Amino acid sequence: xxxxxxxxxxxxxxxxxxxxxxxxxxxxxxxxxxxxxxxxxxxxxxxxxxxxxxxxxxxxxxxxxxxxxxxxxxxxxxxxxxxxxxxxxxxxxxxxxxxxxxxxxxxxxxxxxxxxxxxxxxxxxxxxxxxxxxxxxxxxxxxxxxxxxxxxxxxxxxxxxxxxxxxxxxxxxxxxxxxxxxxxxxxxxxxxxxxxxxxxxxxxxxxxxxxxxx
Numbered sequence: 001x002x003x004x005x006x007x008x009x010x011x012x013x014x015x016x017x018x019x020x021x022x023x024x025x026x027x028x029x030x031x032x033x034x035x036x037x038x039x040x041x042x043x044x045x046x047x048x049x050x051x052x053x054x055x056x057x058x059x060x061x062x063x064x065x066x067x068x069x070x071x072x073x074x075x076x077x078x079x080x081x082x083x084x085x086x087x088x089x090x091x092x093x094x095x096x097x098x099x100x101x102x103x104x105x106x107x108x109x110x111x112x113x114x115x116x117x118x119x120x121x122x123x124x125x126x127x128x129x130x131x132x133x134x135x136x137x138x139x140x141x142x143x144x145x146x147x148x149x150x151x152x153x154x155x156x157x158x159x160x161x162x163x164x165x166x167x168x169x170x171x172x173x174x175x176x177x178x179x180x181x182x183x184x185x186x187x188x189x190x191x192x193x194x195x196x197x198x199x200x201x202x203x204x205x206x207x208x209x210x211x212x213x214x
């Protein structure tokens with residue numbers, strides 16, 4: 001086990017500074033030129049769409065009931081990463097609990113999946129789910145209230161992988177760490193989770209995705 005995953009979310013959404021030779025993957029979400037498999041991500045509960053430089057995920061009132069949390073993951077198409085830094089702007093318009101969102105990283109290809117999650121109830125958490133998946137993943141960081149006054153404000157999420165330990169920070173403040181993570185390479189991408197009990201329509205928007213050398 002010799003991999004570092006560093007997960008950071010910082011307030012504000014200014015563009016990340018990088019040079020072309022550092023960039024491994026980038027998408028401004030103005031079209032689907034990168035080949036995201038949006039069709040496979042569609043469901044009774046979530047609709048994924050690209051418009052005006054945003055990847056929007058809309059949760060509609062569920063027409064099909066479900067008993068527990070359901071996580072929908074959209075990996076970066078046809079890519080695996082070992083050492084990297086990924087940045088992603090994200091915000092939710094939800095006024096109630098019931099939707100979580102963020103970045104996932106597989107280590108390696110699908111043996112363990114790490115999630116850095118922001119929740120519409122104003123909390124964040126970090127957890128790992130080993131293969132095969134379960135409804136009860138292991139929390140690295142239990143759900144904790146955001147320090148920002150506005151839970152629905154935009155956040156920049158950054159995940160970096162280099163070396164042999166895992167540290168996590170939110171809005172510039174370290175919030176959790178683990179001694180190690182499983183080895184890469186593996187896919188990474190965006191996820192959204194819905195839970196039963198709330199029928200309101202809401203959405204999450206992602207923008208300015210950049211994966212670059214650490």
